[in-house]
Amino acid sequence: MAGSSMFVAHLTDAASRIPALRTNATSPHFQYPYSLPALTSQIHWGLLGPGIAGLSSLLSCLANQYVILLINILVADIIQSSSYVISFYWIHRDSILAPTPACTAQGWLLNTGDLTSGFFVLFIALHTLYKTVFNGRLEQPIFYLLIGFTWLLSILLSSLGPALFSNTYYVRAGILCWVSNLYQTERLMLHYLWIFIVQFGSMFTYLAVFIHIRTTINRTESVSHFAPSNTRSKIDRAAKTMIVYPAVYIILSLPISTGRMWSMAHNGANLPIPFLLAAATLYASSGAANALLYTLTRRQLVGSGSTSAASRYADGSGASRPGMSRGMSFPSLRKPSLAKTPMSQRADPMEELKLDLVVHRDPYALDTIRGNNVDGNKAGWTAV
Structure with a gap:
């Protein structure tokens, strides 16, 4: 304490000894060099560089819908994990007390985190279905509107109970605070039902x-006539990447959700404490699991970090480039609108697969993926 007091006193004394750090009603800002009242011409125009670069990076990240969805899952996991961290408070108090702010916070954070992480797992699944099977892409305004609606729905479902039943809704429920067993119908309608929709969906x-x-x-x-072994490997990587997040979610959430459903089906019968502890520990690890999975699958999710499939074949010298078999070379194929799209906007596991199939000039792939006739020109692709 003495050391920190001396440090604060040193800072205060430094501010009082340096005239440029003094402020008053007529001069609310620090003086030069701690402020710059007027930009020089060099700084004025030079700041456009980092500003434009930062804006470009921001827009590129926001344009990658798949990465945005994963970020939302990680944020939901942070909310859920925060609820379990409150367990240290109960250990410190050697009790679980309700109604208290800590109990209400744990119940609300747990319910919100459970629902939101599940909703975004389903969101990614439906997003992949729409993009892969129907060859569609959500417009950015609609995409962000759906993200906002997802968060709004989770918050609404978690807040409706306390709004209706006040501080009796989130109470001690087993080994932590959650929805009281007095409200079995609300447990089903505001939590269980949605979790099972996510799992089976x-x-x-x-x-x-x-x-x-x-x-x-x-x-x-x-x-x-051409055996696209590289395309096969791409589809295998894409398949593994697509299935890993929902698979982990289902594995980690199934024990606690089925246990609670069993309890509700048996008139609120208490589950064994060891089971609750094990199931809660498993579910609480979902945030760490998702973070680890994102790290391990990052190359498949956001691209290999060099060039996209379209640019790799742009000069027709595919023999020495990734994604092409040795000794094979094809005319350059490009769709103008796609070629002008920044890599980060189309860097997901399925986009390069589509481009590979087109570059290999497979008639069936063109017909299937683009939804047009076999003729490549009708599909909107031209040789350059």
Whole structure:
């Protein structure tokens, strides 16, 4: 304490001894060199460089919808993890007390984090289905509107109970604070129902995606004289990347959700404390699991960091470039609107797969992926 007091006193004394750091009513800002009242011409125009570069980086990141969804999952995991961190407070108090601000906060954060992380897992699944099967892309305003609606729905579902039942809604429930067993219907309608919709919805959605892409790649190989081994590896990487997040979510959330459903089906019967501790520990680790998965799959999610598939084939010298078999070379194919798109806007696991199939000039792939006739010119692709 003495050391910190001396440090604060030193800072205060330094401010009083330096005239440029003194402020008053008529001069509310520090003096030069701690402020710069007027920019020089060099600084004035020079600041455009970092400003434009920063704006470009910001817009590029915001344009990558898949990465934005993963960021939202990580934020939801932070909220959920924060609720479990309150367990240290109960250990310190050697009790779990309600109604208290800590108990209400834990219940609300836990419910909000559970719902939001689940919703974004389903969001990614549906986003992948729409992009892969229907070859669609959400417009940015609609995309961000859906993200806002997802957060709003989670907050509404978590706040409706306390609004209706005040401080009796989030109370001690087993080993932590959550929805009271007095409100079984609210548990079902405001939590359980949505969690199971996410779990089963994600499984069926990814099943449809896998059936589609496996059928497409198998039929492509059967009609093509060129065996796209690199395309096969791309689809395998994309498949692993797509399934890993919902699979981890389901594995980590299933024990606690099924246990609570069993309790509700048996008139609120208490679950064994060891089971609750193990299930809660498993579920609380979802944030760390998602962060680790994002680190491990980052190259598939945001691109390899060099060039996109389109630019790799731009000069037709594919023999020495990634994604092309040795000794093979094809005319350069480019779709103007796509070629002008920054890499970060289309850097997801499925985009390079589509470009590879087109560059290999596979008629069935063109027809399937672009949704047009076999003729490449009708699909909007031109040789350059």
